């Protein structure tokens with residue numbers, strides 16, 4: 001036995017009385033130690049129970065990154081559950097890709113002359129489409145069928161086809177913009193995809209999803225050529241279209257996404273776009289060693305203006321509120337109201353949330369999101385002060401973000417019904433592995 005082992009070995013000359021006393025002391029010591037262990041375990045269980053009761057509300061305007069932040073959180077804390085759903089995201093991402101392709105095809109047909117009949121061509125005032133574009137459009141015509149198949153498989157709403165208006169923040173007038181994938185509330189779309197995939201795996205007949213994947217694969221080279229074509233890029237620029245900054249942009253990954261054996265990566269899933277409708281409840285059953293056994297409930301809301309009335313019933317009952325502001329939207333307008341600047345809408349919304357008495361007891365976390373796009377915009381020369389005219393600082397990422405941080409903090413201080421701590425972070429929700437869970441989790445844990 002080592003000299004440090006406990007309890008120490010009794011002396012060799014121990015008398016009967018000493019032995020009885022020693023055994024008594026050891027019994028007492030064990031009792032105390034067991035009590036301490038029990039108290040620690042009880043505290044641990046109680047903490048776990050309280051954490052299980054953790055309810056977090058995610059708020060922010062549409063496309064601010066709420067659902068993405070939740071996916072990122074799941075990826076980190078419940079990776080097994082996240083990975084069981086990888087296959088379900090394939091048709092969503094394919095649909096995201098296909099909608100971008102169809103937007104380009106719509107634009108090409110709206111700016112170029114198409115009539116095959118020479119007489120009609122002569123009468124048209126529109127520029128003649130280059131032969132290469134005409135051929136691409138012809139060969140990519142089956143992509144419209146793919147959009148129909150995937151829209152049906154996801155039980156999604158069909159997208160507006162015209163006008164093909166996807167300038168910054170302008171996604172058509174209709175309820176579903178040409179790039180937005182809008183499915184039924186909750187995870188019903190997952191059930192639909194599961195059913196469609198089951199049909200395919202039974203092999204009784206070729207599933208619709210297989211047909212869609214087959215067409216996409218056959219069109220792969222043309223899709224890549226469409227996006228790489230300098231003439232098409234120039235047309236998009238001339239129309240003020242920056243598809244790269246739009247949600248669910250996968251054209252730069254087309255060769256991979258359109259392949260028959262495509263499997264979504266974690267990053268693809270974070271980039272995939274599905275518009276949230278209503279308020280969706282998600283339970284994240286934590287799998288990581290320290291948090292194992294805990295279950296956190298998130299309420300992920302739809303951020304479109306028409307959805308915001310549904311938020312209020314959830315205010316009373318949450319421990320924490322995470323507000324996302326997509327700060328890259330300073331030069332964009334809302335898709336639902338083109339007269340409203342996105343950043344201004346976010347600030348107004350923030351003020352309303354700060355003022356809310358029902359949320360007065362909740363901890364607040366503010367995530368200034370889409371920092372990657374903000375940086376790219378500022379670096380490309382877009383002037384922040386052209387859109388926020390009161391801003392007099394430099395056009396650097398650091399200057400702009402510290403101004404935004406201050407502005408949000410001032411609103412919070414001024415309008416909160418009572419003094420409350422505010423945690424503010426600059427984030428990019430599509431990065432993985434991300435710092436986001438490490439930032440958000442400790443702050444949420446402190447809310448208990």
Ligand SMILES: Nc1nc2c(ncn2[C@@H]2O[C@H](COP(=O)(O)OP(=O)(O)OP(=O)(O)O)[C@@H](O)[C@H]2O)c(=O)[nH]1
Nearest residue numbers: 063064065066067068247248271276303370428429
């Ligand atoms: N580049 C970039 N894209 C992001 C970031 N965060 C989210 N996105 C993308 O932005 C799009 C919209 O994000 P969502 O999470 O669906 O937005 P939301 O707030 O849930 O929107 P609603 O459900 O309509 O309220 C998705 O395609 C995301 O992948 C980010 O930090 N950077």
Ligand SMILES: [Mg+2]
Nearest residue numbers: 066067275276
């Ligand atoms: Mg959402």
